[in-house]
Amino acid sequence: MKSKFKIFIILLQTSFFIVSIDSEIVGEYFNSKRLVAVTVFACSNNDYIKLFKQVMMYNIKVVSGSNYLNVNASFTDLMHFPYYKMGVYVDFSCDFGKQVLVQSSNSYMFNSSYVWVIKVNLTTDIKKEFECMNFGLDSDVIIAVDSDNNRFNLFDVYKVNSTWPLIITSAGFYNNMNGLSMTFNGSIIQRRRDFRGIQFTGTTVIIDMNIKNFTEDVLKKFLDHTIDPHLDAFSRCVYTYYTYLMKMFNFTLKLQGSPSFGYPKRKGPVLHDGMIGQLEAKEVDVGAAAGTMKIRTRMDVVHFTLLPVWMLRCSFIFRHPRTLATYKALVIPFSSTVWVFILCLTLAVGVILTLIKHLSPTNSADEDKTLTGNIIIAIGALYQQGLATSSNKVPERIVLFCTLIMGVIIVTFYNSMIVTSLLQPPPKNLRTPKQLLDSSFTLGIQDHSYIKNFFETSTDPIVREMFNKNLKKGTGYLKPMEGIYLVQKTQFAFxxxxxxxxxxxxxxxxNEDTCSLQEIKLELPVKLQIPLRRNSPLMEYFNHGLLLMKETGIMDGMNKKWRSRKPHCQGNTVIPSVQLQSVLIAYMVFLSGIICSLTILCFEIILFKCKIKFREKNNTVRKKLKYRKKINHK
Structure with a gap:
């Protein structure tokens, strides 16, 4: 508060000062950049007041600066404010201004977050004085050279790399008559498209291909989409984008491989392994493969391009079982309620026939009046197997007639459902992860760093249950060829x-196997972006280049080239055959009847033999009793 009051008093005392030409150029240039805040480092109090007043005329806020206000803050604190871009004015004609630039260079503040205007004298050797500064490709620095005739000549300075020579180009001039006149057109990215053939280092992720060193022949094979395009597809696709970026900005890339995209690790000064860890440790300049921002710790150590370059789609793929290939095939046409009704109807008809035969006044001697016999008659009538005998009783005929009608209706519906299931494509009722988890399928996952991290770190209860119950104790991590082989041969979801x-x-x-394939997704497609070093000067250039490739269709063309299409079902021409498993219930009923009948037969034989033995024993006893009676009588 005291600082603001002091500034206000100084402004009142110096309101009669004539605004100099250097303060005018600062206000007009920062206004052309549409800045809302600037920091001013002047060599004197009067210069600071003039600059403060001129900049405020353009509704630009002066947030800090100068060496006379006794601000109790470090240089770093003075330069960090919550603005997307901030202007900085430095007067290089005094030692204070030189100290500011040295500290800024050491703090790597000549980046895209700041717009610099540096005032120098006519006698200043720009190349000699600024060669040691850490300028970069994203440096927005204008050096204003004070001429003797009320004119400032403006020069744009930058470096392709902080260790490369300083590049100086004329940017325009400023005078009282014409004001600010800039000679270059376009943005910084358009003006600095030539990187002068600099070589960057990059890391790509190799999981499927056996590559150790990226020689010229290996790179040709790596970029050839006719050679196993499904192996490390999106790493190769991203490197194809880099070939366009290299031509666009005139640079080369020294490539190396890593088996991991970069996931958090528990120990060490570097928080990640793989590609992200190399970027974090500044071992490489760029990531030559794509990564996801969903892993939050990555955002603390690297930055990603804005435009996604690949959509990672993962899913469970399996052969959906056909309806008639299950042991329940003969039961599926009717619900459990209908089957219970048919059973009750069969028993009811048997009971009614038994009652009619017992209560009817006209009965024949050879007529079967047992309940089991009448149930067999009911089964024959209900299931269209015919009647063994014809009855002359009107009540019995009415019951049998209605049973036959009911049997025709039931059998017609049953047969139509069986035929329909044979002719139509099998219904796919496994559609959700929960249904797949509850099914009889064995689960497995690809040996892929992203997929492994997804299952091991996911908080979704279904994913956790899949990992704990099936994946952790089952087949575990598999190579793609191994997983697809299990999908083809067994009930396996990969x-x-x-x-x-x-x-x-x-x-x-x-084609038959392809038509039976089903997919279930656990998550939405993941957007993958190119990772770069944190605060890398290449970020805006790569964003510009990728957006240009997107607008011209190059990116869509590369995605279609490297992304294999989903296999298309050409129509199943194979006539489905009924498997043994499908009619298992019929065989079970038949075998259970045979076993039951043989068991009863054995029981009857044993019982019959026991009766014979009992009768023989009784006869022997009777003979002995008779014999004793005769002896006693004599």
């Missing part, structure tokens, strides 16, 4: 990246 399994399926599956 979670994998789609493009790689699509190509394997296309090469190994028959």
């Amino acid at each position: 979670y994998s990246e789609e493009p790689i399994v699509y190509r394997i399926i296309e090469n190994t599956f028959s």
